[in-house]
Amino acid sequence: MQCAKPWIKVKREGPPMSVRSGPRTIQYAAVTHKGLVRERNEDAVLAAETILKGNNASHSGAVFGIGRPVFMIADGMGGHARGEVASSCALECLKGDIDRFEDTDWGARILHADHEIFNLMERRPELTGMGTTLVGVEVGRSSLVVFNVGDSRAYRFGHGKLMQATVDDVPERFDQAFRSHQITQALGGRPTPGRLFPHVLAQAPLLDDEKLLLCSDGLWDMLPDTTIHRILQEEVDVQAAANALLQAALEAGGEDNVSVIVVGFGSG
Numbered sequence: 001m002q003c004a005k006p007w008i009k010v011k012r013e014g015p016p017m018s019v020r021s022g023p024r025t026i027q028y029a030a031v032t033h034k035g036l037v038r039e040r041n042e043d044a045v046l047a048a049e050t051i052l053k054g055n056n057a058s059h060s061g062a063v064f065g066i067g068r069p070v071f072m073i074a075d076g077m078g079g080h081a082r083g084e085v086a087s088s089c090a091l092e093c094l095k096g097d098i099d100r101f102e103d104t105d106w107g108a109r110i111l112h113a114d115h116e117i118f119n120l121m122e123r124r125p126e127l128t129g130m131g132t133t134l135v136g137v138e139v140g141r142s143s144l145v146v147f148n149v150g151d152s153r154a155y156r157f158g159h160g161k162l163m164q165a166t167v168d169d170v171p172e173r174f175d176q177a178f179r180s181h182q183i184t185q186a187l188g189g190r191p192t193p194g195r196l197f198p199h200v201l202a203q204a205p206l207l208d209d210e211k212l213l214l215c216s217d218g219l220w221d222m223l224p225d226t227t228i229h230r231i232l233q234e235e236v237d238v239q240a241a242a243n244a245l246l247q248a249a250l251e252a253g254g255e256d257n258v259s260v261i262v263v264g265f266g267s268g
Contacts, residue, residue: 024208025266026069026139029060029239031246035218036254042076042083043216043259044091046136051091053084060239062266068143070098072136073259075152075216077189082130086188089117090132106147110134110187110198117188131189134198135166135214139206139263147200150183151217155228156203158210162229165212167199181217211241212263218256222249238262 030047034040034055045052047059048069063069074090076083093113113134121127133150146154148166156163169184185196206212211232220228227248235241242262249258 024141026063026067026263027060027238027266028062028069028071028261028263029058029242030071030259030261031058031242032056032073032259033246033250033254033257035257036250038257040081040084041257042078042087043218043257044074044076044084044087044132045259045261046070046072046091046095047261049095051088051095053088058242060242066141068104068138068140070094070136070138071212071214071261071263072134073152073214073216073261074187075133075150075218075257075259076130077132077186078127078130082127083132085120085127086117086130086132089113089120090134090187094136104138104145106136106138106145106200107198110147110149110200111196114187114196115193118193121188121191128191129189131186133183133186133216135216137212137214137263139212142205144203144205145200146203147198149196149198150186153215153217153220155213155215156206156210157213157229157232158207160233162225162232165201165203169199206263206265208265210264211238212261213241213245214259214261214263215245216257216259218254218258219245219249219260221256222252222254222258232262238264 032045050059074087076087090113093116133152135148135152138145146165151168154165231244242260
């Protein structure tokens with residue numbers, strides 16, 4: 001398999017902003033739910049070092065000191081359990097690379113996960129065509145890397161503003177009011193390997209009063225940005241925010257699997 005060079009864009013928006021110089025505590029909460037319509041949950045979630053799967057799972061915690069924790073959501077597709085295999089394969093591969101290697105080339109890591117999904121399809125032909133989206137962040141004290149493939153999203157919320165931090169891989173004529181649920185690229189998602197261009201964005205570091213939100217389309221398809229903004233504004237605690245976002249998506253119909261991670265800085 002020939003690996004295409006990933007698209008890497010360095011993003012610096014707005015005036016320089018200062019962050020506290022000492023170690024900070026990163027607090028996080030993650031939830032994943034099958035929703036109210038689907039028979040199974042094809043999403044998988046990585047929260048720091050814990051992978052969540054299943055019809056209704058959650059995890060929260062804190063990372064102290066100078067670590068660079070990683071948070072990811074993979075939204076599998078393919079039906080008949082193939083989607084959940086693809087999402088699990090992607091996160092297990094990426095977590096293994098984090099544990100084994102010190103390099104932080106997220107483009108190369110994502111291409112490796114894509115390669116492993118096709119290897120699994122070759123060994124198990126019944127899985128042919130399975131695929132998954134991916135969204136993730138690596139959070140450092142003075143850095144932030146955001147990466148994605150497909151339509152799972154990351155948002156930054158701070159100073160009363162909600163900003164999407166990822167690029168949707170959807171057709172050019174995309175209109176959220178008439179969602180086709182088509183995406184233009186995924187890890188796997190086809191019978192044979194093809195070119196993949198992960199979006200890898202180096203962004204300004206997360207500020208003390210900011211939150212990060214990662215989610216599958218089961219959240220943002222159900223909730224307008226105004227609702228997501230309101231919940232993140234009202235719920236200061238990351239666990240309360242994650243739970244409220246999930247509950248709002250379920251109350252709006254829960255038509256798809258829903259996965260949410262909320263990350264912020266504490267005072268540890």
